Amino acid sequence: MGRNTRKRRMPLATKIVAGAAALTVGGGGLVWANFYASAHEDHSGHNRTRSAAAQVATIDCPDVGQKIRDVPDRARGEVDGELATMDSQITNAYQRLATTRRAQAGDAQFVQNSILGPLKDRRKAIIDRIQLEINRAGGKADDNLDELAACQGRPADQMQNGGGQNGDGQMDDGQNQGGDGDDNGNGVAGPVADDFVDINDVQPNTRDSRNGLAADGDGGSTGTFTTDCGVNENNLFNSDNLIAAPGVDNGAHHTHDYVGNQDNDAFSSDEDLANADTSCQNQGDKSTYYWPVLRLQDGTQEFDANDQGGGAEGNIGKILKPAEAQIRFVGSRQGDVVAMPKFLRIITGDAKSFTNGDANANTSWSCSGFEDRQVTDKYPLCPDGSQVLRTVNFQSCWDGQNIDSANHRDHMAFVQEDGSCANGFQAVPQLQIRLAYDIPTPTVENGQVQNPYAVDSFPEQLHKPITDHNDFINVMDEDLMNEVVDCINRGEDCQ
Structure with a gap:
């Protein structure tokens, strides 16, 4: 099939995500790891299975764009660009989540320390810039936007606000995740x-x-x-x-x-x-x-x-x-x-x-x-x-x-x-x-x-x-x- 081939510039944030994706592309698509694959890699069974069950399937971030109000017209372009960069950050973090399952199985704090923590810091920097751009253009930015910087991890079948997540973004061991984490054999997370x-x-x-x-x-x-x-x-x-x-x-x-x-x-x-x-x-x-x-x-x-x-x-x-x-x-x-x-x-x-x-x-x-x-x-x-x-x-x-x-x-x-x-x-x-x-x-x-x-x-x-x-x-x-x-x-x- 054809596509729109009009020449377009690529923002720096998109280039960063593109580079990250290029490292994991194979066979025409990004190879997303099976959420539960590590449960089958240790014949001792119990401990590895519990570790795999604690893994999160995706990243849940508050949608900053839907919370923003009263942006002056002359700041709209800059704010939209910052929000798009934030989307790229989530994509990049999800790619890291999906391609580090083995490391997550061996370290209960891996997701929080290596993915969610750094992501929060990057999102906080963008929120600060959004507030500055709104105020500079004569608007009044919401001072509470900083509360939206932190993201969580959750399993694929866990709908928003349903079930317990502990402080490190992982699901509690008692959570029942079901069997919906499979990739159907095609290397892609979903649909299931x-x-x-x-x-x-x-x-x-x-x-x-x-x-x-x-x-x-x-x-x-x-x-x-x-x-x-x-x-x-x-x-x-x-x-x-x-x-x-x-x-x-x-x-x-x-x-x-x-x-x-x-x-x-x-x-x-x-x-x-x-x-x-x-x-x-x-x-x-x-x-x-x-x-x-x-x-x-x-x-x-x-x-x-x-x-x-x-x-x-x-x-x-x-x-x-x-x-x-x-x-x-x-x-x-x-x-x-x-x-x-x-x-x-x-x-x-x-x-x-x-x-x-x-x-x-x-x-x-x-x-x-x-x-x-x-x-x-x-x-x-x-x-x-x-x-x-x-x-x-x-x-x-x-x-x-x-x-x-x-x-x-x-x-x-x-x-x-x-x-x-x-x-x-x-x-x-x-x-x-x-x-x-x-x-x-x-x-x-x-x-x-x-x-x-x-x-x-x-x-x-x-x-x-x-x-x-x-x-x-x-x-x-x-x-x-x-x-x-x-x-x-x-x-x-x-x-």
Whole structure:
């Protein structure tokens, strides 16, 4: 497959991570050690098994970016760059965690002394710089950000805040980790058998709907506008994130699919987006729609098998394009919608939900023919002839002023249970994206999953389905946006 080959600069922090990854790359992907391999290396049994059981599977760091508020505009770029460096530090620390299992088995303090302690110091230095940049630009930095410097280690099946960690970041010996630490024989940590569920075992109409509430309904503005932008036939891929990490090469640490705007990378300006080509049939829609790719972990060596964001950071296998990408905008149950401002940015879902918790998770996985059965934290196993579905309903309440915010979330909100917008926010057309995939159903036997599919993720997020997310930048021209609004408010179905 092709990729975006626009020449980009590489920040120093990314070069450091790239160098670390290069030392451990083999066979097209970073070789992540089996979490429990050391339990089988000592025939004396008991002591080594206890040591292996105490090992942590991943690194859990507080998300500083989500805690930052009121960053002056002229400091936004610097702060985003610092946060991207912090992500690179976590990736680097996770790589060290995953490739030092033997040393960890022989030293109960190895993780704390060699990984978590130094990581805390590096994060503290960045937090200090962020506070300085905010204050220098005329803002007032939160003095409590220092409390977010320390990270912890935890096993793959230990959800956030669930279970006891002792002071050195290791799990207590009494913790039951289960058998979910295996790498399925492909050298990559996740997904594991417990990340999958037979769609027939999902109860209908039970998904928690606190996030991703659909705005459309029987009342209010009932129209729809559908835009056809293809399924990335132009093979536009990169591991940037223009919204969260502008100006940073490999800011996402995983590969994105792009449809719509064809000038998508970390260095695209609003002017670049406005002047770009688009894959949308309606040429007035130059909006950017992007999401992490799905991969089938079948041994395929993709174009990025040795690259950052790809195999060098544990994202391996065949990239699966959607068979269909349905993109539509709907209205509000409580009344008319207003136009989105040009270059409005929206992130929905959370790429770090496995370690952050599910407060911002907005994932909906299902199978065609079973759409009344939706799951957030599992990949569905679909019967023959049924497609895997990824569906997301974006936030549709806008603060009426800003096209972005310091944490890339505060300027947008979900509708309330009654479909209204709170706190003076205004209803805008709600973006809904439905992706359908033809994927061979993985086989799960004896606690192992063969040929799993998985969403690309930050390495420490272990390819968990709850980390799925979606991004959008509105680059519709004024006439088209007005057409979208009028169509929705008149109750018509347009395209």
